[in-house]
Every structure is written in C-alpha cells, then in structure tokens.
Amino acid sequence: MLRSVAVLAVEGLPPFEFGVACEVFGIDRRDTGGPAFDFRVVTAHPGRVRTSLGFDLVVDAGLDQAEDVDLVVVPAHGTGAVDPAYVSFLRDAHARGATILSICSGAFVLAATGILDGRRAATHWMHADELHRQHPLVTVDRDVLFVDEGSIVTSAGTSAGIDAALHVVRRELGAGPANAIARRMVIPAQREGGQAQYIAQPVPERRTESLAGVTDWMLDHLDRDLTVDELARRALMSPRTFARRFRADIGTTPAAWLNRQRLLRAQHLLEATDDTLDAIATATGFGSAAVLRHHFARTLQTTPTAYRRAFAA
Structure with a gap:
C-alpha cells in the first residue's frame, strides 16, 4: 500500500519535474475522492538547493527523514556526476523494498546506483543515447512515456512524469484515486503513447x-x-x-x-x-x-x- 512519499531535492533540479512530484503526491485530495500521502521533500545537504533556473529552494530535511517511505521520487537531474549520498540512499531504499520513480533524466541517478542494470528504462529522448553510452547494461526504451519494472518506474521527459506518477497511484491504489488526482489537475488520466500501457484510456x-x-x-x-x-x-x-x-x-x-x-x-x-x-x-x-x-x-x-x-x- 502506498502511504508515504519522498521527493529528492537534488542540486540543479528543474522546477517543473520537481513540481510534478509535489502536485501528484504532495496535496491532500480527500475532499474530492483522492488520496492523501505522508509527503516529504528531502535532500543530501539540507539548506539551500539551487534549481536549474537559478533560484533556490530551502529544504531542511535530510535523507535520513525518508528512510522509511514507500515511494522515492527522483526528479530530473542532468547527465553528469551523481552525488554519492544519493547513490547510497537509493541503493538502501531499493534493498528494503521501496518503489522508486524517476522523472526524465532522473534515470541517470538510478543508473549510477546499478539498480537499472539488466532492466528496461525510459528517459527524455534527448538523453537516451547518452544514458545507453554511460550505462550499457541498461536497456533504454526510446518509444514510451514510461517503463514499469515493478519496484522501479522510469519516465520520459517533462510531462511524461505526470503519466508515470499517475500510473504508480493507479497501480498501488486503483483507478479511482488516480482519476481523482487527474481531474483536479485538469489532465487526462492517461495519454496515448507509443504502446498500450496498463492504464485506462484517457x-x-x-x-x-x-x-x-x-x-x-x-x-x-x-x-x-x-x-x-x-x-x-x-x-x-x-x-x-x-x-x-x-x-x-x-x-x-x-x-x-x-x-x-x-x-x-x-x-x-x-x-x-x-x-x-x-x-x-x-x-x-x-x-x-x-x-x-x-x-x-x-x-x-x-x-x-x-x-x-x-x-x-
């Protein structure tokens, strides 16, 4: 059962992809038939976190505040080096059975941990070749909005993160809660992509x-x-x-x-x-x-x- 969610505030995060996690998982939607999650924003180095647009977020909670959550969301990160603190945290989260969702280039963070080796994964089409080059053991699927590998879900760029997040809600809680979130966000519960996903049609x-x-x-x-x-x-x-x-x-x-x-x-x-x-x-x-x-x-x-x-x- 999905009850608690933490989103990682990584240095240089794009505000939109970070906002996707906050919008889907961070709002109490019980008044319209949706769910309410124990939602946390955590970072490896509490304090000011620089975004890709040049303004800062202030995040007080460290990674230790998310050691027991059911779902960890990794927003877009970029294609460069990954802070070892996140690598260690995500390996531990995966080992204890947490679900991990990456949005866009957040797949590079997961790949750096090794937990994507031998699995299919999605990322933004602009970064697909680079992800394959850096991590040849990862099977990069360029033609989908997201890939569900059970405990690991990876999404393509930008708004595909919404599709993946709603899929996780639907998979864990059913169609009703996912549709309630989609209605509040004024978006279809699922967009048609390059393949049939295991979700209701929009x-x-x-x-x-x-x-x-x-x-x-x-x-x-x-x-x-x-x-x-x-x-x-x-x-x-x-x-x-x-x-x-x-x-x-x-x-x-x-x-x-x-x-x-x-x-x-x-x-x-x-x-x-x-x-x-x-x-x-x-x-x-x-x-x-x-x-x-x-x-x-x-x-x-x-x-x-x-x-x-x-x-x-």
Whole structure:
C-alpha cells in the first residue's frame, strides 16, 4: 500500500519535474475522492538547493527523514556526476523494498546506483543515447512515456512524469484515486503513447459545450444500443453533420468515444462491485462477457478478471 512519499531535492533540479512530484503526491485530495500521502521533500545537504533556473529552494530535511517511505521520487537531474549520498540512499531504499520513480533524466541517478542494470528504462529522448553510452547494461526504451519494472518506474521527459506518477497511484491504489488526482489537475488520466500501457484510456475533453447535452445523455444510457442516427436526432443535426461536429468538438468519433466510456464504466464496476462479467457487459453496453473481454484485451492488454484482481477495493 502506498502511504508515504519522498521527493529528492537534488542540486540543479528543474522546477517543473520537481513540481510534478509535489502536485501528484504532495496535496491532500480527500475532499474530492483522492488520496492523501505522508509527503516529504528531502535532500543530501539540507539548506539551500539551487534549481536549474537559478533560484533556490530551502529544504531542511535530510535523507535520513525518508528512510522509511514507500515511494522515492527522483526528479530530473542532468547527465553528469551523481552525488554519492544519493547513490547510497537509493541503493538502501531499493534493498528494503521501496518503489522508486524517476522523472526524465532522473534515470541517470538510478543508473549510477546499478539498480537499472539488466532492466528496461525510459528517459527524455534527448538523453537516451547518452544514458545507453554511460550505462550499457541498461536497456533504454526510446518509444514510451514510461517503463514499469515493478519496484522501479522510469519516465520520459517533462510531462511524461505526470503519466508515470499517475500510473504508480493507479497501480498501488486503483483507478479511482488516480482519476481523482487527474481531474483536479485538469489532465487526462492517461495519454496515448507509443504502446498500450496498463492504464485506462484517457477521456477526450470537450473543446466546447455544444454537445454537452448529448454526451451527458450517452453516459446515462451506456447500456443501450446507441447509433449515430439516434444521437444526431437528439442533437438536432443530420448524421453527417453530427459526426463531423463530434470529431471537431471531442477529438474522436462517436463510436470510439462511446467505447472508451463503456470501458471506463466497466473498470469502475469491476473495482467497486461484485457483479458478474455478464452483468457488467450488459450494464455497459458491451452485451456479453466475450465482447467485454475483447475490448479489455485490445485496449488494456489484460482481462476483466485480472483487472478486478489487481484493482478491486
């Protein structure tokens, strides 16, 4: 269970990547259905920590204040030498079973410890070749937003750190807490990347409110066989105009949007209820457990039963 989180304030850290950890893990979101973590910011040398933009952070807590946390977050660091204090701390954290998440070039810090040897890892595409050159035993994956190696999660550059952080929350606490954080941050729970990640697909946000009534009605009637003709009539448009307007407004086709909503609803029911697969398939408009399994396999690369085992409350 993920309860406590520490982010390392390394010398020269970029404020955005550091802020990602603070935003995802450092805010009490219980008022909107999200989690609250025991959150700490620690550094090898307490006092002023210089950022990459030239201003300082004042961090009073040393690394000893994070010796018992469940998750350690390593923000971007650069590609140069790593302070031995962080190398020792991260080796100890990994040995005792803590999860470690690196953002962007923070992967260089993990690689310096040796715990990435023989593993896949992600970093910013600009640094991928350098990471491979310095650490040839690390398999650098250049085509993903993040890599989950169990106790070690590494992300690509900048905003991919958000994707990786939300993935860790979803993996450890379930879809509900992760989605609650994403809603507060006004971002999709997952962006589509170069591969299928084991996370729910993002919900495209409306660019305008012109179809709000129709999409809200669709969400209330996911169990029905919804056709473009029926939806167009509700929107007082021709089917062709409705389809064109829907793509322009939502960013995808009515059928694709509807399937994603059905899949998200099915995920919620698998997490929160003991309903059978057939009952969930009926309630979400998939019709049968076989069709439900097909969509889970195609989109999430897992089965409904495996998903329920992993994420059911």
